[in-house]
Amino acid sequence: MRKRKVQWLAAACVFCMAQPVWAATESTTVYQDQLDSVGQSYLGEISKASTPEYSNIRVVRRGEKAKSSEPVEQLPTRIDADKMSYTGSTGDVYAQGDVVVTHGNQTLKAPRIEGNTKTTEYRTVGGYHYLEDGGKTKDIKGENMTYRTSDRHFTADQAMGWTDPYYVKGNNATFDGQIGHIEKGMVTTKHAMAFVHTPDYRVEGQDITVYPGDKVVIKKPSFYIKNFKLFSLPSYTSSLRHDKEGKFSIFSLVPKPTYSSDDGLGLHGSTDYPIGKHGEAYIDYRWYIKSGFKPKMGYRHYLPWATASIGYSKESNEYNDETVWVEKIGEARLDTHTYHVGKSPVTVRGGVNAGYWKEGSVKGTHEEYYTEVSHDPIKLWKNADLRFLGGYQRDYYGYNDSIRSMPYWGVRFRSKAGKRANVWVSYNQRNISYNNSPYRFDTTELPKELIYGGSYKLTRLDDISVSVKTNMMSGDIDSIYYTWHRDLHSFDLYLTYKDGHKNKDNQWKVKFVGKDF
Incomplete structure (x- = not known):
């Protein structure tokens, strides 16, 4: 069961998306929705349900007197102002002159x-100025705001x-308290927002x-790059269910330019459409001058303990540092969430998938089963993490009726210097x-x-890195x-030179x- 933290003045942003989703079973097993085997895992957090605050406000006069008259009891809200009045019998509050209302991490x-x-x-x-976490997560300004703490209406x-x-x-x-709405609105990303200038998109x-x-439902949306309107639609609906980090990409439908040496100049776009209470249809398209059209499309369904999907896709991977593509036809997948076992730092996950693969003349059915055990990163010292992982993968290839059995393990170390x-x-x-295979x-x-x-940051915008791969x-x-x-700014440029060493490749x-794409 998914729970969300109830935040005072959360409505100050009508685009306040879901917080990171954590859940717990009756056995207190904590899971995370996503975990990459080569990435990091982080300890889950169980959010306790909270209720709206109905308690009275403690009115505190600004200045030295306020510092020496801290409230004896823990009250939900504090108001500081140059001039104020509070009537206890009626509950009326009036504050004027640099008014600051504080409640937890909201101001x-x-x-x-x-x-x-x-x-x-x-x-x-x-006018008003609303901040959350000192402006790191929210920094909103506007005119004439009304807020009810009892039901969080804003x-x-x-x-x-x-x-x-x-x-x-x-x-x-x-x-x-549940639905956010804004009229004649504009949305862009932090990377695209060029301060006082026109956003990149x-x-x-x-x-x-x-x-x-x-x-999210947008009526009569228009998609822009700078001041150039790419296209408009009567209506646009995008799913938020696939997003485990509280972010959604309403820009995903816009064809974004990409470039790679292997595939050449290309365009990339995607969108998701909600179906029912727990499912969504999805399409992700990539078109390259060299490689052609590479789509992914299908349906995914969110279960309490896993994500199930079925679809068609053309996916790429690296083989001898060259991009290779495989066509997956009618592939069905079931991937569990990554679970913390009890209160321990140990994590487990697993999954199964089956479909029809085609790579040039090599084609046939494919089935895969996998399971993996890992743990939360071990802090060796400040800014230094160590993590181990181990698992088992078994593949069945219909092309030549072969079976690949592959136990694996690994260790990762990262540190700032x-x-x-x-x-x-x-x-x-x-x-x-x-x-x-x-x-x-x-x-x-x-x-x-x-x-x-290792990597080294040369300037605010530039860094260099060196990575050595050894055949053990x-x-x-x-x-x-x-x-x-x-x-x-809105894009990243990577220029890589590979020294093939003995292979002279x-x-x-x-x-x-x-x-942001």
Whole structure:
């Protein structure tokens, strides 16, 4: 069962998406919705259900006297102002002059605030400035806000500013505790927002309605790159169910430019459409000058303990540093969430999938079963993490009736070395049976490999990295990668040189990708 934290003034952003989703079974097993085997895992958190606060406000006068008269009891809200009055019998509150309302990690500033502790409704006069976590997660300004703490209902004539992960602007913003709404709205990302200039890209809509954890519906949306309108639609609905980090990409439908040396210039776009209470249809398309059209489409269904899906896709992987594509026809998947076992740091996950694969002349049915055990990162010292993992994967290939049995294990180490540098070391061992894969797409090139390297930040926008891959079966260095990365505001540019070492397979690669796509 998914739970959400109830936040005072959460409605100050009508685009307040779902918080990271954690859940617990009756046996207190905690799970996370996503965990990549080569990434990090983080301890789950069980959110306790909370109720709206109906308690009275403690009115505190600003100045030295306020510092020496701290409330004896823990009251939900504090108001500081140059001038104020509070009537206990009626509950009326009036505050004027640099008014600051504080509740937990939320702060509301306004020239004047009027309200009543019994009706729990408060109004700002002359504009408002709302911050959450000191502005890191929310920093919203606007005109004439009304908020009720009893049911979290929020209205504002105007709302504009930062609400993680988007920059929003619009009129007549409302939030009734469950649904957010804004009229004549604009949404863009932090990376696209060029301060006072026109955003690199944005979506404008006559009416934008957000159903947290479910979907966003935009009436008469227009998609822009700078001031150039790409296209408009009568209506656009995008699912929020696939997003486990409280973010959704309403820009995903817009064709975004990409470039790679292997595939050439391309365009990438995607969208998800909610179906029923727990499902969604999805399509993700990529078109490249060299590789052609590469779509992914199908249906996914969210279960309490896993995600099930069925669809068609063309997917890529690296084989000898060259991009190879496989066509997956009618592939059905079931992937569990990653669970913490009891209160321990140990995590487990698993899954099964089956479909028809086609890679050139190699084609046939494919089935896979896998399970993996890992744990939360071990803190060796400040900014240094160590993590182990182990698992088992078994593949059945209809092409040549072969079976690949592959137990595996690995270890990851990452650390910061000062303010500008990072270092890493990883070891991967895949104990493959006699048969490897008949497909280059999932062939294991180095059953035992050691990878180590580091990066250094040259400037605010530039960094360089070196990564060395060693074949531990022969003890030889397989290849060395030198990469320069440049932050291009809304995009990232990667220029990589591969030193093939003994194989003399030297090559340059260029990749140009969007940050928020």
